[in-house]
Amino acid sequence: MEDNNAFGDVRNSNYELTDFGGMFLTSAPHFCDGRTYPGLSGYVQWFKPVKPRPISVTLIHGGGGQGSEFLTTPDGRPGWVHDFLRAGFTVFVLDRPGHGRNSWNSEVLGPHTPYPDYETLYPRFVEPKASSLWSEAINHNQWPDHDPVAGDRFMASQGVMATNLVSAQKHVEVIAPQLFEITGDTILVSHSAGGPCGWALAAMGGPRVKAVAAVEPLGYPGLEHPLGVFENGLCVSQFSGLHDPYQRPIAFVTGQATWMRGANLRASKYLQEQNYNVTHFLLEEYGIWGNGHMLISEKNSSDIAKLIISWLDKEVGSTL
Template identity: 60%
Template sequence: MGTYEIADFGGCFLTTPRHNSEGCTLPGTSAYVEWFLPSRRKDVSVTFVHGGGGQGSEFLRTPDNRPGWVHAFLKAGYPVYVLDRPGHGRSNWDSAVLGPATPAPDYETLIPRFVDVARCHLWPEAVLHSQWPATPAGNDDRFMASQGPMATRLVSSQRHVEDIAPALFELTGDTVLLTHSAGGPCGWALSACGGPRVRGIIAVEPLGAPGMEHSLGRFENGLCAADFGGAYDPYGPPIAMLTGEATWMRATNFSAAEFLRKRNPSFTHFDLPAHGIRGNGHMMMSELNSDLIAQLMLDWLETTL
């Protein structure tokens, strides 16, 4: 991948006003952000927003220890901010503040959907999955170790990121939101808060489509579950969506793409097999051809920004 020089790296917690519960004072909604600033950098940053019960570390390194997407964007000169959404990764889940969480996920639920997709064949396209790194041993364990609980309602996840949005944009400045999966609805909500700070959105297999019923709630507000807390048009910035060949997300992504195309004439939908990038499941940032996908996104940014 080559080398690059870092001028600064670090991290901090984004905090909100304290929360009082049963006579105790607790931290309010909080999130952790890690940053990497290349020495020669562009004026626009990239902010990574993870999905589901995941965390920002998914973008730093692949399960087989190759450089993750963060490195590709740094090499291209983008300041990078990696968010652990409230209650995820290094941001503790306090149910008194964030509400209830789902149980920790198990191998039986996640491995067939993310790792051993072709063999388990839970949906028609699953047989096409070929990009999960099979060696060295322990890749499945590393993936599972990164996964944790999440909010029991989509609305809650949306409100959590809306709470920390002002502090996030104060840190990132003008930024491109790069979201994944259940981080997709969070990205639209952040865009509605950030307005002109949001220079673009790259939605990697974002969860949701208008009217979609999900176990954690219904998508009542376009690509989100609830009305936006911010006042800006979340679909106004340049938007690109990526969809893999072997994922269960294909049908809902194409429905979401139709919704976005009507609201943003410059919207771009990258159906990866149409671009010669084949065999990807939902966790494409962790898969063998992750560098090819990173380059596709970087090329789009170079043209768009």
């Protein structure tokens, strides 16, 4: 694969593609007040290497984010898409309904949250040490602040989200059948508020979902979140899918400096107590230090992806 841009070490990716492209995942048109609108839709982008493994990887972004966060980091380094391609996986990148390439139409998707601002997101994602909103924030040192506009690029990627987590879950459940027709057998890698969506997709996909890597996923049983109460285990609402979303190898991945540590510990313990196959990676225990919540964007993001890939080789390697 040749690349003549100036984005870090992307030219050392050491893989070739046989195909890349994308497709909208659509539903029936929506009728309102005499007008016809496109129905609820998502978008999936794919990258297919030469001699791929038989199981793909599907990347699911968080709350107000989008799939592009997995392509390139805010300071221009190759994102997780490249790490998984180097490991031989076909990679699918999902823009959930109303995010990324899918514009938010309130007539179809319902109301959305306010547009994100620097004052809200910077203390949690970019400069947690400066704001010290939680005790672990003092350990944060992995944001790519060597690039003075990395924070601006991160903010440019952020958009609105549903005003409740029930809607966010139902949105991905609508597009799930089309998604799995494209991905085939796959491993779900979710981030943040994409975590509950990942469990909902696993319940829809059943045997097609071979493993789930939940990266700092939102939620634990009983959590009273501003966007909904977690009344269905690690989700707020009953699943539309008929399969057990936890009946497969599961990894939780949690940074040293994030506000998610306590929540992730409670979530992983909940599944472990039910004897599910769960591994919880507290990154500092594996020599990966200083990460905040935006693991996929920080300076050592590739090290985190490699840890997940190593776990996959161990847990589902016989089928890879």
